[in-house]
Amino acid sequence: MKDQNQKKLNDSWGMRWGALAIVAFTMMAAYYVNDVAAPLKTMLESTLGWNSSEFGLFTGAYSFLNVFLLMLIWGGLILDRFGIRFTGKLATILMVVGTAIEYYAMTQMTDATQIVMGYKWNVLVASAGYSLFGVGAEVAGITVTKIIAKWFQGKEMATAMGVQVALARVGSQAAYAVAIPVARAYEITTPILIGLVCLVGGLVAFFAFSVLDKKLDRQLETAVDASPEDKFSFKDVKHIVCNPGFWLIAVLCVLFYSCVFPFQKFASELMITKYQIDENLAGTIAGLPALGALFLTPVFGGMVDKRGKAASIMMLGAAMLIGVHCVYALPFITASWVAIVLMIVLGIAFSLVPSAMWPSVAKIFPVNQLGTAYALIFFIQNIGLWGIPTLIGAVLDGFCVVGTTESGAKLYDYTLPMCIFTGIAILSLIVAFMLKAADRKYGYKLEEANIRK
């Protein structure tokens, strides 16, 4: 019989935050790689000859396997069956291999321009790599949430989750800020190579974390680290999909995130061509929402905890998105300061909605259905992360070409794509409004504070 009062590894502040730092580093590298190719859109066009449809296909490929092969669902099952150490390592290996394939396609296959299924062969290989990376990144995302729940149970769990998301945003912002300057100073693929090296570092870090986690398991006397409460279960799926709150949150999630992540992927080019922002700075501006969210998400999270109003906050965030995308769509507003202010407003909306949305899921579903609910919501979210960039790329090529740049890349008028983003934002406001009405009808208590005085 073991001494129940024996101090465990996660009882030490330094140990649990050290463990978080290790896995958060892996996620930071994942978010960096996720975003680093986006600011290079125009350079990919002039250097590798990729058109907007091909860029859209590549960007949407992140979610392709997650959507069409249900990889998030399988990932959830693997996580429950084999635990966080195995799944985390597997997910990180997938990210490394996927990024290596993407890098190979962009460096060694530049001449592979034969058309297969309507796309250049090198585009398809790079997209396959990015798709594999996307499976790893999403599965790593659920795994890390579970790691935090295990290591911070009864401790600073919400803060730890906030810190992890904030550090991931640092990865995104770094990607947007360095991609163009580094690609111009070295090679177009150097920013991706940096990401690959960071991911290998993340893999080593995950192995180091596994040593700590194994030690914690021995102390906890648990052979399998998946606690029954948060296992992925097909029985729960039925309960969850019968709840109207699930559909409203999932649809709001896909609409809201479709207006942010896919928009950011095209935003660097919009900044350069419409607002005449310097190429070296355009990525930094496109990455501003991530930077803003880094500081504001914990602040708004605290507000939701203390004052509630989550449903109203989601409506406010969606309304702000409409304003932002609508002004970006106006062809006669071309001042660079307006573009920058709009990005800051987008950053505020990008902090408001997630800090109200994710805790709301925890109010609608009991703890034992949370893991399954998050996996299903991420699955539906990935449909938008695949479909919207693919659509925007095709719309740019089909309807928006207005000339050619000096470097040979096409020049696009972004009015129509921005109208599409505005339309999606309007739909997200309608759904947020319906969620508030459902909250009143079904008593989810979304408007109530989490912390009672």
Ligand SMILES: NCCCC[C@H](N)C(=O)NCC(=O)O
């Ligand atoms: N560009 C990162 C995509 C991450 C998608 C992920 N499923 C997610 O929603 N994460 C939460 C977040 O706010 O980043």
